[in-house]
Amino acid sequence: MIAGAGVLVLLPLAMGVVAYFLIRWKTLAALCAIATAIVVGVGVLVLPFGQPVDVGGEAQLALGESVSILGRELVLEAGDRIGIAFLFISAAVLFTLAWRFGSQRLLFPVGLGLLSLLTAALLIQPRIYAALLVEIAAVISVLVLQHEGQSPTRGGVRFLAFSLLALPGLLVTHWLLERYAFTPNETALLDTATALWALSFAFLLGVIPFHSWVPAITSDGMPLGGICVRTIWNGAIWFLLLDFLETYPWLSDHPSFGPLLLTIGLVMVIVGGVLAVAQRRLGRLIGYAALIDTGCALMALSMNSKLGVTLVFLSLLVRPLGLILMASGLSGAWARSHDDSLDALQGRGWPAPWSTAAFVVGGLSIAGWPLGAGFVWRWAHLRALASYDPRSTLFPLLAGAAVMIGVWRGVSVLFQRPRTPDGRLEPFSISSEDWLTATIVAGAIVACIFIGLFPQTIGPIATHLAESYTFFVP
Amino acid sequence: MPTLGELLAEVSFLAAMPAVIGVFVTAGILVVSREWRLNVLTLTLQVFFIVLLLTRVIRLEVAAVKGLIGWMICMVIYVTERRASEPLRAAAARETPSPRRRRQILSARASFNLLAALLVSVAAYTAALRIPLPEVPADITLAVYGLVALGLLLIGLSERPMQVGIGVLTFLSGFDLFYVALEPSLAVAALLGALSFSVALVTSYLRTVEVAAIAHGDAQ
Numbered sequence A: 001m002i003a004g005a006g007v008l009v010l011l012p013l014a015m016g017v018v019a020y021f022l023i024r025w026k027t028l029a030a031l032c033a034i035a036t037a038i039v040v041g042v043g044v045l046v047l048p049f050g051q052p053v054d055v056g057g058e059a060q061l062a063l064g065e066s067v068s069i070l071g072r073e074l075v076l077e078a079g080d081r082i083g084i085a086f087l088f089i090s091a092a093v094l095f096t097l098a099w100r101f102g103s104q105r106l107l108f109p110v111g112l113g114l115l116s117l118l119t120a121a122l123l124i125q126p127r128i129y130a131a132l133l134v135e136i137a138a139v140i141s142v143l144v145l146q147h148e149g150q151s152p153t154r155g156g157v158r159f160l161a162f163s164l165l166a167l168p169g170l171l172v173t174h175w176l177l178e179r180y181a182f183t184p185n186e187t188a189l190l191d192t193a194t195a196l197w198a199l200s201f202a203f204l205l206g207v208i209p210f211h212s213w214v215p216a217i218t219s220d221g222m223p224l225g226g227i228c229v230r231t232i233w234n235g236a237i238w239f240l241l242l243d244f245l246e247t248y249p250w251l252s253d254h255p256s257f258g259p260l261l262l263t264i265g266l267v268m269v270i271v272g273g274v275l276a277v278a279q280r281r282l283g284r285l286i287g288y289a290a291l292i293d294t295g296c297a298l299m300a301l302s303m304n305s306k307l308g309v310t311l312v313f314l315s316l317l318v319r320p321l322g323l324i325l326m327a328s329g330l331s332g333a334w335a336r337s338h339d340d341s342l343d344a345l346q347g348r349g350w351p352a353p354w355s356t357a358a359f360v361v362g363g364l365s366i367a368g369w370p371l372g373a374g375f376v377w378r379w380a381h382l383r384a385l386a387s388y389d390p391r392s393t394l395f396p397l398l399a400g401a402a403v404m405i406g407v408w409r410g411v412s413v414l415f416q417r418p419r420t421p422d423g424r425l426e427p428f429s430i431s432s433e434d435w436l437t438a439t440i441v442a443g444a445i446v447a448c449i450f451i452g453l454f455p456q457t458i459g460p461i462a463t464h465l466a467e468s469y470t471f472f473v474p
Numbered sequence B: 001m002p003t004l005g006e007l008l009a010e011v012s013f014l015a016a017m018p019a020v021i022g023v024f025v026t027a028g029i030l031v032v033s034r035e036w037r038l039n040v041l042t043l044t045l046q047v048f049f050i051v052l053l054l055t056r057v058i059r060l061e062v063a064a065v066k067g068l069i070g071w072m073i074c075m076v077i078y079v080t081e082r083r084a085s086e087p088l089r090a091a092a093a094r095e096t097p098s099p100r101r102r103r104q105i106l107s108a109r110a111s112f113n114l115l116a117a118l119l120v121s122v123a124a125y126t127a128a129l130r131i132p133l134p135e136v137p138a139d140i141t142l143a144v145y146g147l148v149a150l151g152l153l154l155i156g157l158s159e160r161p162m163q164v165g166i167g168v169l170t171f172l173s174g175f176d177l178f179y180v181a182l183e184p185s186l187a188v189a190a191l192l193g194a195l196s197f198s199v200a201l202v203t204s205y206l207r208t209v210e211v212a213a214i215a216h217g218d219a220q
Helices: A004-021 A026-046 A080-100 A107-123 A128-145 A154-182 A187-205 A213-219 A223-247 A257-277 A282-301 A306-337 A353-367 A374-388 A394-414 A435-453 A459-466 B004-010 B017-032 B036-054 B060-094 B108-130 B138-157 B161-182 B186-215
Strands: A060-062 A067-069 A072-074
Touching (some): A004 A026, A004 A060, A004 A067, A004 A072, A026 A080, A080 A107, A080 A435, A080 A459, A107 A223, A128 B186, A154 A187, A154 A223, A187 A223, A213 A282, A257 A282, A282 A306, A282 A353, A282 A374, A282 A394, A306 A353, A306 A374, A353 A374, A374 A435, B004 B060, B017 B036, B017 B108, B017 B138, B036 B060, B036 B138, B036 B161
């Protein structure tokens, strides 16, 4: 009997090694990574959980079967399936677009290694090991942020430092809360644990003032590499955060839990909006758009209700598509200018119309405007916020508008026809994007708009995910 | 021939205040110096002092394994810097010679870093007196605060991959010294070792990329 939990961890790891040896042939490495992510992502959803399945010969695969590695249990629970499928399917979309947009070759093997580590982090019992696995994944993901043949990016170095600063807090919080469980009268333990927990996740989520790595990884590094961190690694961080709250309900019962998260979320939304509108680098704009979206998700979590958790999952489900599209669009334009500043990108939209379209639709989605997939969650968020804290409703709206101003400014520059030295307009250049790139981008754009128009396709998944968590105040 | 454990047992008389002073001095040198040979040697010594302190909170064998991981990290950094020195020397030779400057014993950057290291060490000492850590003796608390604070300072003072990497490793060593007392599990020790080793590998990769860019004239 083959244990499903073991396959979920070892298959991407093994295929990551294969992809590494195929790295010289980018298409093969990419197809290997895409196929693995799709097979695991779809397999974990469609295979029956309770009964074994024949996988050839006499071998049988039991998805729900746990496995022990070095004395630690890897346990796949029914509620984890959608979360893991989300990570793998997001990665498949990312790998597909990265294949067409000339990103770092290491993205494919390292991305698969990242998926293996993050899956192990979500499955391992006890949870203390999850923090260590997530940190190892963070360190390894620095490799995908680096441009080939260029100086080390500030984003990668900052991300390395900030993500590791979170480790002591996560591990010590676990120890403090274990002690608090035996001595509930010692409330100082809970206060310290809450403070450490908040500080650690502030580092991991890039909460202001620990946010300097967020815009840097998408601007200084490879845009799609930065988005790999911001969607796949960050998605796992959200699951880890919710698992912490579920395992230690005292954290969400703490009187400062709701107000603290609401304040942090509001600050992220306001500061992110102000900085997004002032950006002259499109990579940084993507980073600040992601920061605003994370701030909105923290505001949703501050509601400490089932609705709030459902909104968090809705944000997690739709955010990758918008960010991946935006980063793909920027990568397409970046490939022609090797710079993400507005001055360097002037007129780069003409030879890359599909990249520009991806940037616009991704921007619409991440700003939470109608038609984009992000509208589904931001609209629901605004409606929930209106009844929870009406005063704060205006800020996410304004921040979304700020992101759209940045996107609009970017598009106007991308389509500004550059002038020759003697002042005449340069002739139009023909699109240099091949049909396969155009088809893949068109498919991703259609998927993004489809989710925006038919939210009922994704809403029940978020509700189902939220049902696994019971930590909130009923 | 004596085993590593026996060797560590023979120098166990150092495993108190002398080791704490050694930790502070080595971390201070790492903050001030940019000379890679001195830094690798200092890091090797720092691992030795940390292992001595670890022997008081965990089993000798586990401390020795942690020491081996630390020294392997030093080896990785040494090999990286050794290979980097050749293209850097060639790139420096290509540059037009700058006008002769008076040679200083301590540069302005190094003097600033020294002052910052002294201030941070005083802050770490005060913190160790005011906020004692649970489950560890007072002198180890002081070493933990010193390593964490000076590691953070090293991270904050530079954006060069090697300096940040060594800063992160110093920070992690300080935390490890404290955390082994709370959670003596071998699996946690192994994962913390794997984490430190992956930091060293990524740092070396970034340093190699940096040197390649300098050699091609893209940087500096």
